[in-house]
Amino acid sequence: MNNIALGRYLPLNTFTHKLDPRYKIMGMLFLMACVFIPAGFTGYGVIGAFVLLALLLTKISIKMILKSMKPMIFMLSFLFVINALVIRTGFVVFSLYGFTLYQDAVIQTLYIMTRLTLMIIITTLLTVSTKPMDLTLGIEDLLSPFKRIGLPSHEIAMMISIALRFIPTLIDETNRIMKAQASRGVDLKEGSFKEKIMAILSLIVPLFVSSFQRAEELADAMEARGYVVAQHRTRYKQLKPTYRDALMMGGVLILMGGVIWLSM
Amino acid sequence: MKPITVNHLKFSYDLLTDVVNDVSFSVEKGSYTTLIGHNGSGKSTIAKLLIGLLEKGSGEILIDDMPLTEANLESIRRKIGIVFQNPDNQFIGATVRDDIAFGLENHQIDPKLMDGIINDYAARVDMTKYLDQEPTRLSGGQKQRVAIAGVLAMKPEILILDEATSMLDPEGKAEINALVNALHKEYGMTILSITHDIEEVKKSDHVLVMFDGKIVKDGLPSQVMTNEKELVDLKLDAPYSVKLANALKRKGIVLKENLDTERMVAELCRLRSKK
């Protein structure tokens, strides 16, 4: 089960890991935009080559990518069937028992598959190479210009980072509560519908109650340590771009240019 | 100048019962004061009132002889560092480093200076090895040490411990008690410790006992902790040494020392050899 946690941060030391999260996020967004520029299979080929290079740099194996695509096979087949029935343009690929498969149906499905794959790879490149905390810092910085129109970027980042900090704690607590209720005879597998609801309530209610209490205590601690909402704070973690970021952004922009040119 | 003075303080959560009912006391500079009382006596509420997490009903709170008001809340909070009971629910950062930094960020310390401060205070609480650890990998005692480091980094004059060792195992308790004592000696900080730990109370300079929202005893440990029956009536436990001394008294042996274990043992040994 741990292998399919594709996208989870891997503590390696690659080129991509050393990029500044802000530029990585921007780079990712630009790449995603490229994926949606209609430049045909040539365009996808160029993007694909770039992405392949990035995968190599980030030490992500193709096998891992293919593994993560597995859950999508069902959906893609379904999509293919829909497209095959609905799209009836282009030359005929084959005809069998009164059913005709048209070229454009195949092409459209391939396009969607390619776009999906590329999007997954691009986001994976980001999440595998960036610690969640660093991602949050990157998001905070990218959102900060919007403070002028009232977006509380710092508070949003603070909420995200606290949530991230407490996820393992909450998971532990859920396990504890499950064990405690199991000791009182709770059995999620058997029982009537009503019993199952009670079983779930016996898990959720304590979790909620303790989370509210935790939130209150946390707020007290934060206030006691001088946190004032919406007041200016300095930041310990400083993000510093390096030549790598310039290189990456340069590459992405050139790619984008190329793809746009191909689409014309 | 007294670090903490409280005059006729009253507070109620629900406007029906006064959880803090006309409480007055003061704490001397550099002293180690313990505040004890049964669960529900109002001890923790006092801690929260002192740093303005709760708004008092009536009465006066003076920190360094300055009245606590909404206007000077921020500057008063700089003078007081507080460590709460639950090690997890005051650990904000993703790592030890980040958590100590949290307070520094709040006080707008220059980021360039932060590493130095963090390393310094992590060393003082002996957590240098764990600077990049996540809280889920730390013991309760370690998390509380981080809490203390975080609070110390702001250089407060007063340290309030709100049952900071109640949720720790004996090893953790010993760690934190030793650390707090060392800080008390090294920095001359004023310490107010809300606790159940009788041994800690015995060693403190000044004891306050609360019962049902009121302060019922205020004095030296030797004055406050030696009347077994009184303590039981206040829903507290007497120190073992006091219980033993009383049992000996019932058998006709009256000791001069009934609180400090070492002195008591020495006195008993003297009495024995005199025989």
Place this chain on the structure above:
Amino acid sequence: MPIAFEKVNYKYAPNTPFAYEALKNVDLAFEMGKITAIIGPTGSGKSTLVQHLNALLLPTEGTVLVLDRTITNKQKPKELKSLRQKVGLVFQFPEYQLFEETILKDVMFGPLNFKVPEDQARVLALNALKWVGLDESYAEKSPLDISGGQKRRVAIAGILAINPDVLVLDEPTAGLDPQGSKAMMELFVRLNKENGKTILIVTHDMEHVINYCDNVVVMREGEVINHQRVIDYFERKTQVEDIHMNLPQLLSFKEALLEGGFQFKKPIRTLEDLANAIAAEIKP
């Protein structure tokens, strides 16, 4: 019908890089009808051990015998439920498991899960609440409206209502004030003496061990290093120091006096014993 561990190993996360042996070759038989303390430093495996008793954890190797059940790595789930009625396990800070609308309903939750009819469950619940010192006036209150110490008592009542033969408690007095702590331990003594329940208590409090428990199991780094009667265990000071735990006050006083020249001939088990022994050597 015993409670016994036979060559039990338990490994967390086997076959992963995080694999960790929490129990190593544990051979242990608890004496039924007694109060046994389980002590040891944090991380010694105490919690892991007790979670085998109601099959929350299955041994990686070895066999756990509980009453008339045999628990190995391949236990069928169907029999687990009735085992959990016979062995009641109370975790640390159990006040967190309360969730029902009223205290009475929460205490009834356990018996109802074990298919006890509702009116009988109500009787069991009210009785259990009485045992922990909460009278009928608490029945209709919300479990969130009472103090922490009271919540803990409600949680314990919730397990008592199931009427287990064996009660296993993980640090039941953690965080309680001295009086609450004392009341809790006295409750367990009553349950043991008046109802014959076998009681196992994981604890750090050596005062409780010496004042309330019959036997003690000592654990360190996943192994059981000692299992004796409490009175025998505390005969040797070094045993306790081996696991870096504090002596009960009674014994630290005794040791200090022995070092100072006292020569206690008779066994000293209580404060009164100590006072008598001291008086005997001081007064002619």
